[in-house]
Amino acid sequence: MLELKGIMKKFGNKVILDNVNLTVADGQILTIVGPSGAGKTTLLRCISGLATVDGGQFLLDGQSFDPATNRDNDAVIGVVFQDFQLFPNLTVLQNVTLAPTMVLKKSGQDAESEARTLLKRLNLDGKADLYPYELSGGQKQRVAIVRALAMHPKLLCYDEPTSALDPDLRKEVEQIILTLKQEGMTQIVVTHDMPFAKAIADQMLRVEPKQA
Amino acid sequence: MMHYVSEILPSLISGTGMTLSIFFWTVIVSIPLGILVGLGMTTNFKPLTWVINIYVWLMRGTPLLLQLIFVFYGLPIIGVVFQRYDAALFAFILNYTAYFAEIFRGGLQAIPNGQYESARVLRLTKWQTLRRIVIPQVVKIVLPSIGNEVINLIKDSSLVYVIGLGDLLRAGNVAMARDVTLLPLVLVGIIYLLLTAVCTVALRRLEKHYSYWR
Numbered sequence: 001m002l003e004l005k006g007i008m009k010k011f012g013n014k015v016i017l018d019n020v021n022l023t024v025a026d027g028q029i030l031t032i033v034g035p036s037g038a039g040k041t042t043l044l045r046c047i048s049g050l051a052t053v054d055g056g057q058f059l060l061d062g063q064s065f066d067p068a069t070n071r072d073n074d075a076v077i078g079v080v081f082q083d084f085q086l087f088p089n090l091t092v093l094q095n096v097t098l099a100p101t102m103v104l105k106k107s108g109q110d111a112e113s114e115a116r117t118l119l120k121r122l123n124l125d126g127k128a129d130l131y132p133y134e135l136s137g138g139q140k141q142r143v144a145i146v147r148a149l150a151m152h153p154k155l156l157c158y159d160e161p162t163s164a165l166d167p168d169l170r171k172e173v174e175q176i177i178l179t180l181k182q183e184g185m186t187q188i189v190v191t192h193d194m195p196f197a198k199a200i201a202d203q204m205l206r207v208e209p210k211q212a
Numbered sequence: 213m214m215h216y217v218s219e220i221l222p223s224l225i226s227g228t229g230m231t232l233s234i235f236f237w238t239v240i241v242s243i244p245l246g247i248l249v250g251l252g253m254t255t256n257f258k259p260l261t262w263v264i265n266i267y268v269w270l271m272r273g274t275p276l277l278l279q280l281i282f283v284f285y286g287l288p289i290i291g292v293v294f295q296r297y298d299a300a301l302f303a304f305i306l307n308y309t310a311y312f313a314e315i316f317r318g319g320l321q322a323i324p325n326g327q328y329e330s331a332r333v334l335r336l337t338k339w340q341t342l343r344r345i346v347i348p349q350v351v352k353i354v355l356p357s358i359g360n361e362v363i364n365l366i367k368d369s370s371l372v373y374v375i376g377l378g379d380l381l382r383a384g385n386v387a388m389a390r391d392v393t394l395l396p397l398v399l400v401g402i403i404y405l406l407l408t409a410v411c412t413v414a415l416r417r418l419e420k421h422y423s424y425w426r
Contacts (some may be wrong), residue, residue: 050329078333085330089348089425098344099334133426151334 001025001061002047002155002186008055009042016042020056022205024155027184029177031197034207040190041082041159043207047188048079048157060154078148082160084140086132086147092119093128096147104151111150118146122176138169145176156180158189162196174199213395220387220396227383228403234369234379238304239362245305246312247347253317264313271310277371279303284375300372308365315357319350352422359415366407380404 002024009017016039024030032040045051047058049067058065067077086095096115100106106114119128122142132140141161148156158177162170170193177187177200191197197204252264271279283306284299294302323346331341370381384400387393 048333050332076335079330081326081330083326085324085326087327087330087345089345089352099336102340102344103335131425147334 001059002188003059003062004047004056005059006056007043007046007053007058009039009046009051010054017046017053017207020205020207022203024186024188024203026186027181028202029181029187029189029200030203030205031201032188032190032205032207033192033194033197035209036192038207038209040192040207044079044157044159044188044190047155048077050079076151076153076155078151078153078156080141080144080148080156080158080161082163084132084144084164086140086143088132091129091131092124092135092143095132095143096150099147100150115146115150118149119143122146137164137166138172141165141173142176149180153185155186155188158187158191160191161189162191162193170196216391216393216395217399220383220391220399223383223387224380224396224399224403227378227380228407230372230377230379231366231369231381231407234300234304234372235366237301238308238365238369241305242308242312243358245309247316249309249313250316250320251342253313254320268310268314271307272314276303276307276368277374279307280371280374296375296377299375300377304365304369308361311361312358315354315361316350318357319354320346322353323349352425355415355419355422359411359419362415363408363411366411367404 004020004022007017007020008015020043022030032043034040042051046053047067049069052068058067086092087098090098093112093115096118097108097111100111100114101108104111116128119125122145124139124142124146127135127139127143132143135143141164145156161173161177165173174196177189180187181200189197189200249264249267252260253268255261280300280303283303284294284296287294287299327345327349328341331345336344370379372379373382373385380400380403384396387396
């Protein structure tokens, strides 16, 4: 379970997030919606530790933690970026196994067999040896999801997962997210796509732009 | 004529040896140094970037010829004495490191921030990120510019004549002055062309090698 208590974030004098409180229970999906510039992505960046907060507290399973400094293997937060950010110089398989071998110190074999299982589950059979430039947008996104899953995150965050995809691929992402939910994955999805948000959400958080 | 060519060829070949030796040592030392200095330029540690910027400005802002003269004739004044060959290498490495550093800085800055962030959420360390993700991408980006400098270096090495080293061009010059004919310089030109041709082909190969990803 992830809890945010009184999260504050400022850029200079401009308050972006003011006293954000939320709770995501295990296996639940929280969608964060709101207009552009409201701070949705900023909130996600704070949760995933890419931005520091100016106040407030994060709790994971009741334990206080700081995502920006956390290096503990037990509190992993996976992120699927809007533009995927696969590593272009590595194959699909290497993209997935890089962190498990280097960070989790898994053996190459273990990491590879796990990666292949995950790739298969997300319909990426036969793509393991391709480079990211050889993949379609939807395939890149699935690789990004697999790459995050291979680190066994407690929580998986998505930033605008439908924005870079064709409309008919939206259903597919929806399906993936709901399948992962069935497997017990806790997920946070930032999106401005309301129908999509409604289709997947257990809980919806609306972020509004703050007046400076 | 063939007789004359075979007569001066040994001295030209020995000059080529000097040219190649300056070339190889400069490339081998300057490129790794250039990566380090280039990394230094992209840090947020102001005093360091300051010092590096002044260094790069000096090296790129003055003629290499002048730098050679300063190293060999100027540094002894403050008690630093180099042999001719060492002086030449020192000046070339100092000069080319600055150019390579600028190229690597550009390459490093071309890597999108998202790559660092995506490595960070996978909890790779800074060093792992650099080694496995950033440097391989930078190498591919900078290869054409590095190639340009490397070709320049072959020709720039002829500047060592100014401190009395016997390189290829100097060997040709000596023969020309002695025998009052331009033929040695034609040969010198041909040898330079061959050297740069080999480099060009090697660099193309290298670029092709890195074309397996985009």
